[in-house]
Amino acid sequence: MSVNEQARRAREAASVLATVTRTAKDGALQAMADALVARTPEILTANEADLAAGREAGLSTAVLDRLALSTERVAGIADALRQMAALPDPVGEVVRGTTLPNGLELRQVRVPFGVVGIIYEARPNVTVDAAGICLKSGNAALLRGSSSAARSNAALVAVLRDAVAGAGLPADAVQLLDASSRDSVKELMRARGLVDVLIPRGGASLIRTVVEESTVPVIETGVGNCHVYVDAAADLQKAVAITLNAKTQRLSTCNTAESLLVHADIADAFLPTMLAAFAAAGVTVHGDERVRAFSDAVVPATDEDFGTEYLSADISAAVVDSLSDAVGHIRRYGSGHTEAIVTDSTTAAREFVARVDAAAVMVNASTRFTDGGEFGFGAEIGISTQKLHARGPMGLPELTSTKYVVTGDGHIRT
Template sequence: MAATIAQPSSVTSLALAAKSAARRLAAVDSATKHAALLAIADALEARLPEILAANAHDLEAGRAAGLSTALMDRLALDEARVRGIADGARAIAALPDPVGEVVDGGRLANGLDFRKVRVPLGVIAVVYEARPNVTIDAAALCLKSGNAVLLRGSSSAAHSNEVLARIAGEAAIGAGLPDGALALVAGGGREELTELAQLEGIVDLIIPRGGEGLKKAISAVARVPVIYAAAGNCHVYVDATADLEMATRIILNAKVQRPGVCNAAETLLVHSSVALAFLPTALAALRERGVELRGDGRVRSVDPSVTEAVESDWAEEFLALILAVRVVDSVEEAIDHVNQYGSGHSEAIVTNDRSSARAFQLGIDSACIYVNASTRFTDGGEFGMGAEIGNSTQKLHARGPIGVRELCSTRYLVDGDGQIRG
């Protein structure tokens, strides 16, 4: 049976069907879930022409609408990307089943035996922008963790999302998962999003994956719990003791490899003691790769061709080949800058001083902090999760890449032999 495309009036009915499916899915054995994800992966590869044809419609519409290069890159699918999505589903299938995992336990003084075990959350709604691969990543992660999933993609990827959800839904049900466990919510506007975010007691969690506009739209209306997989204003700080060749490699990778993603670097901070030695070479290398540079006065004194940065540049998630650059006088000043302007996503320090590295790791209030490595590693696949629904910049329950364990709650199972409380 195909995944359903809903009209706004049917959002609640889709969610109710997902709620019913979630109760059955929570009891599905690991082997059946494993087989379902493998069936989804195989179906994606078998129906590659159908997927690429649908994506071509979205790309044509994106060009007509004047979408940016970065957004077009996020929207585009090709054979390699589709096979990568399928491989991601297989990698998730191969992960240990989190449902039923014992995370704590023991015998109490009163003789009661308790186990704290992972359990599915129930119905998870995932709202996302532009990237059609999220349709499969989110579906696979939710199904693996025993959750029903409601998918709500953006209109820019409507054709791609529809065919991907339909293929995944048919494969999952054919492999034995309950009907209603995977549904695509599409065809409406903000009213539909509002309805989805207000289904208390039906939807257990909503995860918006996108920019600050989507975050604000959800936060204004949500009545169900929310984990925000939001903006990534990421920084690379080059410390006084940094290996400057390493620092150049890291900032080039963090900025240029894929600038339209949330773990790409948006700001480069450089210690004043190495600014003259580092900036000319690094800025030239960035410029050669098409990066527009916006710097403070101290950066511009080294390279006057750099555009003068304005205050808003320090807080901007450019998602493009644009980089803000600033000179600082200490690791403490770098920490203060990141905490003031950052989004809590991913930050990196390049240094050979362990005390500076430790200060950066302890002082920065972000989900992922790197020493001598690129911010581009903040990714569920890179972290061994198979894929991710997004990267949480919040502090409660889940922080950083959201994988199968982060899509579970816990409950206590307690066994006794007649104990009563006095």
């Protein structure tokens, strides 16, 4: 089936979803969760085939980690759907309303986008998360995963479609596009008028390609070259704990810290302890000349290192002479995702927050908290690094647009 045909079927499904009750949508989400748990063995069989092929193809440890499913991970994905069902329905929410001087009642209300296309890499959990958040927000989902997860995604979508249909909603609310060639991506990016919005999730190359070549409107989810800046007024114990967590809590996520900046005034006291902690955790530090002076284990950092989202046990590091220098470094190399400062100075924290241009700024907290679930949104389609429509973790409201509803009583304009 062509992408255009799938998109037409998605539009039909979206027209139904736009009118169904929250009870019906939540019932479908619960059915999807139950089906995932009940059919876990077939999902894991498909996933193991993807993993075996990935290992044979030489995929990195980080990519294999993102690809891997287990009974516990499937249960967690199912629980996320149940949590999503408990969230308020954004559709129909009145954003603002008023009665105009002429008596017209004006309301701005949330409505679904319609058909949402998601292009993503090697994360089977995204298949379920995207399908669920789209359904809850009244949208039909066209899912285009990577070929490395093709078997896992096919198994997951088969389970989800059966559950959605069993709950009385259109199965075509969830569709998987062919991942065997790039043609489906090209067709999806050109399906303007059939697909309302595209959301790319993956590496810099994928996102750049979709943003630059798509005729369908795109919500850009950026790569995560996230920094931790340890200020001169930082508490050393907190700084070590935050930095280590930001880097090592999970290596393969976009909110993992990829660069460490240390104020020169605290470098002598902080870096020996921090470098030892990194060494114990198996993290390779790519440092500038001033960082390398503290340990022979630090490898020389190149300009490319400072701009790299490693997604591995590597981190770039530099010593800076001031907060302004730290901000300048972040502005040069950062991706606008998440930046963190560790400091006991309220003045330094306020300046950093005001000057750093990012979707999320952490003060004395790990970058790993930039996440829809951690923010209490309960669901997330991605983390937007752009500035129009949505920025930061994109929850259910960000998967909607609005329309104005104007109610009169025979009003005419003179």
